[in-house]
Amino acid sequence: MKASTNMKEYRLSDIEHLKVHGRTTGRLSPLTLFWTGSGIELNATGSELWIEVEVDYEQYEPWISLLVNGAVVSRQMLTAGRYWICLFRGMNAAKAKQIRLVKDLQAMSADPACSLHIHAVKSDGHILPVEEKPYKIEFIGDSITSGEGAIGAKEEEDWIPMWFSAVHNYAALTAEALNAEYRILSQSGWGVLTSWDNNPRGNLPDYYEQVCGLLTGEKNRALGAFEAHDFASWQPDVVVVNLGTNDGGAFHSPPWRDEATGETHQQRLLEDGTYHAEDVQAFEDAVVQFLRKLRRCNPQAQIVWAYGMLGIPMMPAIYRAVDAYRKQTGDRNVTVFQLPDTTAETIGARTHPGRLAHERAARDLSAYIRGLLNGAASL
Amino acid sequence: MKASTNMKEYRLSDIEHLKVHGRTTGRLSPLTLFWTGSGIELNATGSELWIEVEVDYEQYEPWISLLVNGAVVSRQMLTAGRYWICLFRGMNAAKAKQIRLVKDLQAMSADPACSLHIHAVKSDGHILPVEEKPYKIEFIGDSITSGEGAIGAKEEEDWIPMWFSAVHNYAALTAEALNAEYRILSQSGWGVLTSWDNNPRGNLPDYYEQVCGLLTGEKNRALGAFEAHDFASWQPDVVVVNLGTNDGGAFHSPPWRDEATGETHQQRLLEDGTYHAEDVQAFEDAVVQFLRKLRRCNPQAQIVWAYGMLGIPMMPAIYRAVDAYRKQTGDRNVTVFQLPDTTAETIGARTHPGRLAHERAARDLSAYIRGLLNGAASL
Amino acid sequence: MKASTNMKEYRLSDIEHLKVHGRTTGRLSPLTLFWTGSGIELNATGSELWIEVEVDYEQYEPWISLLVNGAVVSRQMLTAGRYWICLFRGMNAAKAKQIRLVKDLQAMSADPACSLHIHAVKSDGHILPVEEKPYKIEFIGDSITSGEGAIGAKEEEDWIPMWFSAVHNYAALTAEALNAEYRILSQSGWGVLTSWDNNPRGNLPDYYEQVCGLLTGEKNRALGAFEAHDFASWQPDVVVVNLGTNDGGAFHSPPWRDEATGETHQQRLLEDGTYHAEDVQAFEDAVVQFLRKLRRCNPQAQIVWAYGMLGIPMMPAIYRAVDAYRKQTGDRNVTVFQLPDTTAETIGARTHPGRLAHERAARDLSAYIRGLLNGAASL
Amino acid sequence: MKASTNMKEYRLSDIEHLKVHGRTTGRLSPLTLFWTGSGIELNATGSELWIEVEVDYEQYEPWISLLVNGAVVSRQMLTAGRYWICLFRGMNAAKAKQIRLVKDLQAMSADPACSLHIHAVKSDGHILPVEEKPYKIEFIGDSITSGEGAIGAKEEEDWIPMWFSAVHNYAALTAEALNAEYRILSQSGWGVLTSWDNNPRGNLPDYYEQVCGLLTGEKNRALGAFEAHDFASWQPDVVVVNLGTNDGGAFHSPPWRDEATGETHQQRLLEDGTYHAEDVQAFEDAVVQFLRKLRRCNPQAQIVWAYGMLGIPMMPAIYRAVDAYRKQTGDRNVTVFQLPDTTAETIGARTHPGRLAHERAARDLSAYIRGLLNGAASL
Structure with missing residues (x-):
């Protein structure tokens, strides 16, 4: 050789x-x-x-x-x-x-x-020197944003790294369409308030201010994962939050029980199939709190709550929460955008969005963000 | 011959x-x-x-x-x-x-x-005998639902019948995808509360219970256009309302003045570019009232507020209004769905959605409605 | 009014x-x-x-x-x-x-x-004044070039004018893609040597030099249809010949019998399913003769024999004929181009190419002609 | 771990x-x-x-x-x-x-x-046990069939392995569409008679009967590359030959000189831009000889000469050669199929067909082969 x-x-x-x-x-x-x-x-x-x-x-x-x-x-x-x-x-x-x-x-x-x-x-x-791109976008999400299922045959069911993609998912494709640098904070199964199985620790907001606080263990501590993130070092032009899918799933899952304390948690579904008012309110409160945190950390960013690639059951709650946040704060640079749903034609592995679903989502989302960046009024 | x-x-x-x-x-x-x-x-x-x-x-x-x-x-x-x-x-x-x-x-x-x-x-x-279709859908909308611009060159600007299409618009295409019979009630420039130019008479809800009440004149009276519609004769499975685009436009238009009375009306835009709270509330009230009327007239229908083919500035208000309606009534069969925005690639004549934009909207909307018809829970 | x-x-x-x-x-x-x-x-x-x-x-x-x-x-x-x-x-x-x-x-x-x-x-x-286009193209063909089946449901079988289109066919679309003016001479069922049913009068070449010589009757004579066409008045840059499909079909049809003279004609298929050598030679001779006529009438044109939208059984014979013509004449500006076949997805009415098939053919053919017009050597 | x-x-x-x-x-x-x-x-x-x-x-x-x-x-x-x-x-x-x-x-x-x-x-x-597929296809070609340029940015120019793909090329995609097992014999720059630079050793036919005879050196000899291939062990249903592109290029390249013997070789272009008759005849003879060899080795296979992804200048010669072969042998199971040309939209790295060009070629070629496999007469 x-x-x-x-x-x-x-x-x-x-x-x-x-x-x-x-x-x-x-x-x-x-x-x-x-x-x-x-x-x-x-x-x-x-x-x-x-x-x-x-x-x-x-x-x-x-x-x-x-x-x-x-x-x-x-x-x-x-x-x-x-x-x-x-x-x-x-x-x-x-x-x-x-x-x-x-x-x-x-x-x-x-x-x-x-x-x-x-x-x-x-x-x-x-x-x-690397040529710097004109925009920076941060994506915060769950398995969808982790690109779970964007690679692999439709029949796949194992939860393994092989099916995850950071380059064929909508976040990477949206950034490419906008010629933007991007960062992703995401975790399969997690939500704003709880994970899909009602675990209140499975929420992204609690760890947002750390470098990678959702990891655990001494090794990760030593690597600095739990350190405070230096937001001044990288201020995004746009923050996209794609959360809510697992919060919605929690309403259909059994209660989560903390083995240590015996405490349980559950987002309750009423007999008529609707969400228990207190529980959906708890979700909305969590959204509001998260938006406050995001704004504190990213004072200049357009914040877009982008949701819908696996259905839109939480959309009314998301809109209510964003509304409440805007009323409380007067902050107008937070908007909601519905992403296209995944269909039989666009589905990928593990009944998650496939490559085609990510391409469609990126097409629509990048057009929307382009409007925001070009100064389309946020109302 | x-x-x-x-x-x-x-x-x-x-x-x-x-x-x-x-x-x-x-x-x-x-x-x-x-x-x-x-x-x-x-x-x-x-x-x-x-x-x-x-x-x-x-x-x-x-x-x-x-x-x-x-x-x-x-x-x-x-x-x-x-x-x-x-x-x-x-x-x-x-x-x-x-x-x-x-x-x-x-x-x-x-x-x-x-x-x-x-x-x-x-x-x-x-x-x-004509073979009856399994579903009935009613579409209520403005120029978008009238298919304005679905035919014709992009450069066209004249407001003439030539550019309108009842067969290449999203309503017809959605019905076709679902194998449904469809009816359309629509009027270019009109809204829920006012028309694009702030005319409070340019609203669809006031005329919903008549055969075709938005027409005027003795001839139309004689033809029965103003008669009460017999809702029992045709009950839709789904009512799609695609209104709000002109109500949004009204905020950016000069006041309308009633030449007869001298009265004026305007949806006010604040200096910071946001909607005046009272005026957007008036819009929301109009949505709630319209939903009540729609429900009274169509007791069994799924009602879908579908909006977004020319941007989504009114979406927060629409969600608030639908929320308010649901809280007041307990009626869960009213949902909101965001339609895909029109792009440079999909635009048609008169800066309205072109044939491609209507095809995309129909693809997404028909998938959503199929879910509703198949009993996907409305939350 | x-x-x-x-x-x-x-x-x-x-x-x-x-x-x-x-x-x-x-x-x-x-x-x-x-x-x-x-x-x-x-x-x-x-x-x-x-x-x-x-x-x-x-x-x-x-x-x-x-x-x-x-x-x-x-x-x-x-x-x-x-x-x-x-x-x-x-x-x-x-x-x-x-x-x-x-x-x-x-x-x-x-x-x-x-x-x-x-x-x-x-x-x-x-x-x-109308703005003149930079190129002129003449198309000569059969039902495909007449746009038969480009409009209408797939199930249609009646042979009626309703299913013919001059604007959704590949000829119009090719001309549009090249910004060219176009003329079409075409006749359903006809060929170079005979029509699909072996009628030797059903050939386009015999009538090429008349205004519209394939018509019949005194009325058309009076209208001038049989007059000699003035080729000097309109010289195309490209002549596209899309013939051969019906000549191929003739091999699979019963003999044609002239009721007047009792004469019959048939392109013979051998028992092993191949074409009788004399008959396919007669086809090739007809192609050569037609190319000579086309060249005489259009001295400067690129001549493209474009064939394949309903299969390519005659392609070897077409290539042989064009080869023979080129050898005899030294004329290098005659080439052959295979058009994309029609599929279950792209078929239209009357088992003819549908709109999608015409669009694909136009995409490929216009790219090929663009090469010729830009001076790509014809070899 | x-x-x-x-x-x-x-x-x-x-x-x-x-x-x-x-x-x-x-x-x-x-x-x-x-x-x-x-x-x-x-x-x-x-x-x-x-x-x-x-x-x-x-x-x-x-x-x-x-x-x-x-x-x-x-x-x-x-x-x-x-x-x-x-x-x-x-x-x-x-x-x-x-x-x-x-x-x-x-x-x-x-x-x-x-x-x-x-x-x-x-x-x-x-x-x-692996489930056997119903069909076997062998592809013989040059850089196109090697998938050169199917991966990589359009600007790439280095000739390195990174840009070659065996899974995104038309051969793999055609086999997948037909649910067929496939084998590929291919070499960038090579042809039927000579390589693109007129080297008469750069031809695939000479090595067809060896396991991988185009390799050189003692190591490959020891590995068995030059051994006779056992054709009985794997008989394809279809042999696709995609050669001719480099034979065409040779006419535009300087002579090749054998450093050992001083001999030179060149396919000559005449002043008027046409191919020298003797040289194109040599190409055609090589095609005929190769078809004879292919048939001897694969007695039952449909042989398809598929050509055109980088233009069709050699198509007349290919048709002449296939015609000559068929006349000489009576073998009717050899046909020619034109592949869609690569366009500005579908091009990949190194000015070779990109992924889209391979997808289009596979769509058309698999439809054609499906016809052959379903017994469409070869004429």
């Missing part, structure tokens, strides 16, 4: 023009990627480029996708260990290539051992 | 198996078609079939479309006069053909002289 | 800027439209415009389509008689409108009585 | 129900994958499955794609070495998964060191 001569190794912290995507601690020795869609981007000359990763997990292994000049060229499982991965080789050394490595798996709250670090890069070329 | 021998002429009232579409007085001598999408359907054998129409107008001439076995085969302007139109000729006389003649123009409140009557049919065949 | 005042009537021969489409005699008193796709184009100001037609037939009535500013807005049957048709009314009088009236029915060799004349125009505006 | 217990390792030769795709020597210790699209298929239970590969190259590294239950889930570069790759983990152990590992890179004649072996599988489940 002919290897490139002149390969030089660089610790990430030594790379001047390194672009890190996704919410991280800022540490680079190594860089830990928590969230789906996080990763690194390099504008690199040279014929060949490798990165050194370190991977571990108890149950759920990370996956990565690789984009070269904006096109997805590779996607692979990362098994445990510390090793080098070749991102490209044999290319015209003089030309700069835009290289983006993306974590294709959500932060895995169900596996405290799951981790993905990037230590170093080696190359026979130079790392040039 | 070889004409069919054996042609026999039938007054409409003599045809046992005549199917009339659209809301009419029930009179057949002649049949007057008021609304867009109204018309007659015949399941006819014979080689040839003609109908006798009588047409008048001061300014806006009616148009018709003809469907043979479900396919649109003809569309033409009807100039003034009483004359016969050939719907088909030269066909296999033994076979039954499903013939549907559709008025392609909305009820024209702006032209009290505009009228379209059907007097008679002549044919060398027999009129057999 | 309010009619426009100031209407003035113009004989066609008095209109300076009249644009006539399609091959005609050049006579304008009246203008007789023989071929599908023929018609008149006007660039007209004024609020209203009518044309006077005169229509007759024994069996097959003509249809017309109307395009306003390039968009199809109307399509209607023309019953027998002499009468005025309103093309538009109520439009902004100051603006010029591009109006194109198109005969939607092929020349009807089966009905010597069928005729469509245009006598006059009346309008309250002016007729301005 | 939690690894599955109960993992057992199997040499390939020990697996009863192993399905090998692609033309190979039949050796399994190890299995060497030469051609693009070759690979192994397993119907496996168990929660986890790994394979052991051994990879080498001087310049061009192999890539693989992984399909799980028919869906592409992974694609990755294989760097040099002998190592284990995890194909899945964490799955429901009781369920059988259809696993297909596909070599995504053509046989690399330009790199005699390039090799990919599979040694073993380890799993905690069972390997069940």
